[in-house]
Amino acid sequence: MSAHCQVTGRAPGFGNAVSHSHRRTRRRWNPNIQTKTYYLPSEGRRVKLRVSAKGIKVIDRDGIESVVARLRREGQKI
Numbered sequence: 001m002s003a004h005c006q007v008t009g010r011a012p013g014f015g016n017a018v019s020h021s022h023r024r025t026r027r028r029w030n031p032n033i034q035t036k037t038y039y040l041p042s043e044g045r046r047v048k049l050r051v052s053a054k055g056i057k058v059i060d061r062d063g064i065e066s067v068v069a070r071l072r073r074e075g076q077k078i
Contacts, residue, residue: 005028007055
């Protein structure tokens with residue numbers, strides 16, 4: 001599974017690693033993806049989400065119910 005946040009959509013960034021001699025090789029910056037389990041009181045069950053650290057803050061700010069509702073509107077199966 002790719003390093004992709006379900007809430008914010010953050011994905012890896014790509015660029016060059018530049019050494020001391022200035023040789024360039026390709027590299028990637030992965031987002032801080034965590035697998036978190038949240039309890040949905042309206043459904044009486046738990047859901048498991050792959051979220052970035054920023055996504056966890058969004059869930060804390062907006063609430064899990066509104067975030068899950070938005071993900072379902074976007075077509076994600078949860």
